[in-house]
Amino acid sequence: MKRIAVINQKGGVGKTTTTVNLGAALAQQGFRVLLLDMDPQANMTVHVDKRPDLEGNTLTNLFTEDAPLQSLVQATSSPNLSVVPSDTSLAGVEQVLANRIGRETILREALAAFPDAGSFDFALLDCPPSLGVLSANALVAADFVVIPMQAEYLALQGMAKLLDVVQLVQKRLNPALKIACVVPCMVDARTNLSTEVLREIDAHFGPLLAKTRIRNNVKLAEAPSFGRTIFEHAPDSNGARDYQAFATEFLAMIGVPAKGSGGARGAATDAEPVASDADDAPPMAAESGN
Amino acid sequence: MWVDGPVDSRSIMRKRQSDVDRITTLLNACLGRVDEQARRVQQLDGQVTDPAASHLFDKACTELHGLMNSLLESAAADRADLNRVVHDTVRSFLGETRTPVVVWERLAPDLPPIDSGSDKLASAVRRALVIAASHMETGCQILVATRADSHSVLLDVEGHGTGCDDNVLERSLTLCDFVAGLRGQCRIGSDEHGSLMIELELPRALPIEGC
Numbered sequence: 001m002k003r004i005a006v007i008n009q010k011g012g013v014g015k016t017t018t019t020v021n022l023g024a025a026l027a028q029q030g031f032r033v034l035l036l037d038m039d040p041q042a043n044m045t046v047h048v049d050k051r052p053d054l055e056g057n058t059l060t061n062l063f064t065e066d067a068p069l070q071s072l073v074q075a076t077s078s079p080n081l082s083v084v085p086s087d088t089s090l091a092g093v094e095q096v097l098a099n100r101i102g103r104e105t106i107l108r109e110a111l112a113a114f115p116d117a118g119s120f121d122f123a124l125l126d127c128p129p130s131l132g133v134l135s136a137n138a139l140v141a142a143d144f145v146v147i148p149m150q151a152e153y154l155a156l157q158g159m160a161k162l163l164d165v166v167q168l169v170q171k172r173l174n175p176a177l178k179i180a181c182v183v184p185c186m187v188d189a190r191t192n193l194s195t196e197v198l199r200e201i202d203a204h205f206g207p208l209l210a211k212t213r214i215r216n217n218v219k220l221a222e223a224p225s226f227g228r229t230i231f232e233h234a235p236d237s238n239g240a241r242d243y244q245a246f247a248t249e250f251l252a253m254i255g256v257p258a259k260g261s262g263g264a265r266g267a268a269t270d271a272e273p274v275a276s277d278a279d280d281a282p283p284m285a286a287e288s289g290n
Numbered sequence: 291m292w293v294d295g296p297v298d299s300r301s302i303m304r305k306r307q308s309d310v311d312r313i314t315t316l317l318n319a320c321l322g323r324v325d326e327q328a329r330r331v332q333q334l335d336g337q338v339t340d341p342a343a344s345h346l347f348d349k350a351c352t353e354l355h356g357l358m359n360s361l362l363e364s365a366a367a368d369r370a371d372l373n374r375v376v377h378d379t380v381r382s383f384l385g386e387t388r389t390p391v392v393v394w395e396r397l398a399p400d401l402p403p404i405d406s407g408s409d410k411l412a413s414a415v416r417r418a419l420v421i422a423a424s425h426m427e428t429g430c431q432i433l434v435a436t437r438a439d440s441h442s443v444l445l446d447v448e449g450h451g452t453g454c455d456d457n458v459l460e461r462s463l464t465l466c467d468f469v470a471g472l473r474g475q476c477r478i479g480s481d482e483h484g485s486l487m488i489e490l491e492l493p494r495a496l497p498i499e500g501c
């Protein structure tokens with residue numbers, strides 16, 4: 001299972017949108033994807049149609065009660081896409097863990113002990129817009145970092161600090177951590193500003209800058225309020241096309257061979273209606289998560 | 291107790307408008323071909339036995355036939371087999387859910403197709419299963435049944451778990467919205483035994499006759 005931290009300490013740059021829709025694009029290609037909502041705002045949880053106020057087990061249980069990861073995983077409305085939800089109580093984790101030794105490695109240890117890790121191809125970690133304990137946990141647990149960046153004035157502001165933190169984690173806690181790519185989000189190619197900012201980002205990051213641009217697209221903005229990925233909400237939109245293209249590019253960047261698109265829909269084709277009487281219908285039992 | 295989901299009339303109108311646009315484009319192409327050939331016949335004026343003219347006619351007829359088939363395929367594109375979708379979605383869901391539940395299927399034979407794409411329909415079915423499983427304990431059972439009436443095709447998802455409470459109703463809002471986008475309706479309730487009942491009423495696809 002490849003672990004990907006989607007991080008930028010700036011808010012509103014497209015972290016959650018990128019985490020959900022990159023995950024959904026990979027899931028559509030047939031990869032099994034686990035999303036982890038590391039943000040107390042729980043926007044990603046809502047984006048995949050979960051209710052932070054109603055979920056009994058969230059990531060807070062992992063950090064504060066050592067709950068096993070497998071007890072937190074939930075299926076979503078998209079095939080191959082599961083989620084560990086979050087809720088606002090996650091905000092208290094920073095304080096609870098303030099004096100705990102090894103607080104930055106809790107998630108890594110949980111993922112190492114996760115018995116179902118083999119059944120997922122990717123874990124995508126949606127980080128909060130800060131560089132605190134939760135983001136540190138994500139960076140320590142991750143194999144790769146994806147940095148969404150909004151193509152607007154001051155996009156690079158604060159980037160030096162993020163890169164310092166990444167380097168520090170590489171040096172002290174996770175030498176294997178790599179920056180996979182910087183992905184420009186909310187790009188409006190018609191404006192000179194976007195073009196100039198992209199040139200600046202390109203000069204700064206060079207080959208790490210993804211070629212795919214996530215264009216400004218109202219469907220991407222609408223999808224979370226409906227609890228849908230872009231592929232459920234507007235599969236023919238530019239947003240869906242952009243994230244599908246980004247997923248393909250991302251796989252190439254981290255050296256994972258792509259699968260054929262639509263793999264997620266590849267369910268059994270030899271289906272026959274089962275018996276018309278429920279008493280005769282063979283039941284299908286789900287595998288126990290524990 | 292039954293709670294009806296909202297019907298999103300704007301999304302229905304948008305869907306219909308896109309259908310109308312698509313059909314209008316194809317019909318215009320057909321009419322253009324017919325008009326073109328009518329003008330040729332006028333110009334030939336008594337020379338219709340000319341082999342070249344006859345060849346042109348045959349070619350135009352073939353093109354027209356192709357356009358009509360495209361029109362029919364376009365109309366058939368959004369037709370889904372609910373039984374197939376339910377069958378596949380249940381298996382996919384059971385492979386991913388962490389709640390150890392048991393699902394029974396009772397699928398009516400000869401179900402008419404649904405006026406919807408399979409992907410969207412699968413998403414609706416999966417959402418209903420996720421909601422049913424969200425309030426269940428180990429070993430609880432879900433019955434998934436399909437049936438048809440004179441106007442609609444119906445999917446019943448019965449969760450024999452903790453029944454229908456306010457949490458279920460809250461969770462089901464996006465499902466109802468999603469089903470309204472398919473021009474269907476969603477009803478959530480519970481029976482006398484306290485089982486959760488989710489009923490999706492989905493529009494039948496119009497019958498299509500070959501060209």
